[in-house]
Amino acid sequence: MTGPVLRGDSLTVERGDSTILADVSITVEPDTSLLIQGPSGAGKTTLFNVLGLLSTPTSGSLYVHGDDTSALPERKRAVLRRDAIGFVFQDFQLIPDLTAWDNAALPQDHTRSRDEAWLDTLFDALDILDLKDQYPATLSGGEKQRVAIARALANRPDVVFADEPTGQLDPETAERVLDLLFRVKDQTDTALVVISHDPTLSDQFEETHVLIDGSLRRKSDERIPQ
Numbered sequence: 664m665t666g667p668v669l670r671g672d673s674l675t676v677e678r679g680d681s682t683i684l685a686d687v688s689i690t691v692e693p694d695t696s697l698l699i700q701g702p703s704g705a706g707k708t709t710l711f712n713v714l715g716l717l718s719t720p721t722s723g724s725l726y727v728h729g730d731d732t733s734a735l736p737e738r739k740r741a742v743l744r745r746d747a748i749g750f751v752f753q754d755f756q757l758i759p760d761l762t763a764w765d766n767a768a769l770p771q772d773h774t775r776s777r778d779e780a781w782l783d784t785l786f787d788a789l790d791i792l793d794l795k796d797q798y799p800a801t802l803s804g805g806e807k808q809r810v811a812i813a814r815a816l817a818n819r820p821d822v823v824f825a826d827e828p829t830g831q832l833d834p835e836t837a838e839r840v841l842d843l844l845f846r847v848k849d850q851t852d853t854a855l856v857v858i859s860h861d862p863t864l865s866d867q868f869e870e871t872h873v874l875i876d877g878s879l880r881r882k883s884d885e886r887i888p889q
């Protein structure tokens with residue numbers, strides 16, 4: 664694959680009199696890891712939704728594999744979203760009456776047959792094989808999160824977006840989940856975009872951007888060379 668997976672160009676979101684995102688430009692290269700930090704209310708979830716084709720910007724363009732998505736009808740956006748993008752939502756959004764396995768398989772269910780071997784690989788990498796027949800109500804927060812990560816990767820997307828993936832976890836589980844996200848990212852060559860208010864995360868990521876009052880800037884490398 665050549666060229667960026669995603670490119671946002673001057674993305675602006677206005678709601679009433681408020682500008683929620685102001686002229687945000689960002690590029691997501693294949694197989695990269697990118698962190699978007701920002702305080703509460705900065706516009707992180709709004710940016711997550713726009714970059715993930717879940718909502719449209721008021722102005723600006725979003726390119727997926729070089730193609731401008733602005734003029735696409737919703738049906739085509741949905742196909743692009745399903746095939747190119749995986750989501751780990753803050754509240755997991757697992758379906759209560761499906762098992763862990765069936766939840767993870769959901770993105771594949773438009774195809775004639777499931778790729779069970781790939782799901783098996785993901786469940787193994789995430790250490791949840793023994794939980795595959797359990798329902799979400801019987802899983803802990805960290806276990807639900809891992810099922811959500813498997814579901815995000817079920818279709819072998821080019822980029823995975825994770826909204827506050829460590830927000831509701833204790834520090835030990837949070838570190839484990841982040842390690843798993845990176846391990847699976849490395850195994851699958853998927854780009855990883857994490858959105859978080861947690862200032863301690865940045866060391867692992869290739870790029871860190873900071874969103875403040877709807878404006879995005881790249882964080883310079885402030886670490887002092889050894």
Ligand SMILES: Nc1ncnc2c1ncn2[C@@H]1O[C@H](COP(=O)(O)OP(=O)(O)OP(=O)(O)O)[C@@H](O)[C@H]1O
Nearest residue numbers: 678681683701702703704705706707708709710860
């Ligand atoms: N539909 C909307 N109409 C009006 N204002 C909105 C709308 N959606 C979001 N906002 C406002 O836009 C700002 C950014 O919201 P957003 O949820 O993107 O921030 P965030 O950085 O994800 O915050 P948090 O970390 O608290 O979840 C907030 O001030 C919010 O109140």
